[in-house]
Amino acid sequence: KMPLKIHIKSGQQIIINGAVIENAGPRNVSLVVKNEASILRSSDILTPENAVTPASRVYYALQCMYLFPGQKDKYLRQFNELIDSYVEAAPSSRETVSAIKDYTDQEQFYYALKKAQDLIKHEHEVLAHVQQEFVEKLRDSTDSGNQRAGGGRSVGADAGGLADDRGTGNG
Numbered sequence: 778k779m780p781l782k783i784h785i786k787s788g789q790q791i792i793i794n795g796a797v798i799e800n801a802g803p804r805n806v807s808l809v810v811k812n813e814a815s816i817l818r819s820s821d822i823l824t825p826e827n828a829v830t831p832a833s834r835v836y837y838a839l840q841c842m843y844l845f846p847g848q849k850d851k852y853l854r855q856f857n858e859l860i861d862s863y864v865e866a867a868p869s870s871r872e873t874v875s876a877i878k879d880y881t882d883q884e885q886f887y888y889a890l891k892k893a894q895d896l897i898k899h900e901h902e903v904l905a906h907v908q909q910e911f912v913e914k915l916r917d918s919t920d921s922g923n924q925r926a927g928g929g930r931s932v933g934a935d936a937g938g939l940a941d942d943r944g945t946g947n948g
Contacts, residue, residue: 780811783818790819795844815843821890831866832900835859835877836893843886856881863896870899 784807785791785800792798793816800806810816817840828837838856842849864874873895880889 780809781814781816783808783810783816790822792817792822792844815846815886817844817890830897830900831859831863832893832897835863835896836890839877839881839886839889839893842881843890853881863900867899867903869903870896873899 783791784805785798786805787800787803790797790799793810794814823833823837823840825837828834835856838852838859841852842856845852860874860877864870873892877889877892877896880886880892
């Protein structure tokens, strides 16, 4: 394998084989890693305090497998439980989850982590969609209440009203 040259900005941290390394100097520095090592840049590191959603917990378990191979079995069990629960709750993630599991089975944890970032994006999209549906249902219930009370559709965020695309005829 070829050596890996890593540029570290002043104040930036990286983790190499579980050791946190910070550039404490005023200038950028470069390191060359000449052998196989588990490396994460600060932008890819997830702290336990920030692993608060199902997808971020999957990422954190993978991160720990990658950085602490001596505890791989412990984190692998957590990972499997978390990822199975995630795909059960969000079946639309099946393709991404499959890719993450394939990388994990091959012990290519760095690539599994990169793919797990897609899972976190998926989670954000699913939550945004659910939130949008909730807002629409709330607006629909407010609009129907206004109509019963003799109010118009000019109340709310969308004064022009939205056509109901679910085909229920409430528009």
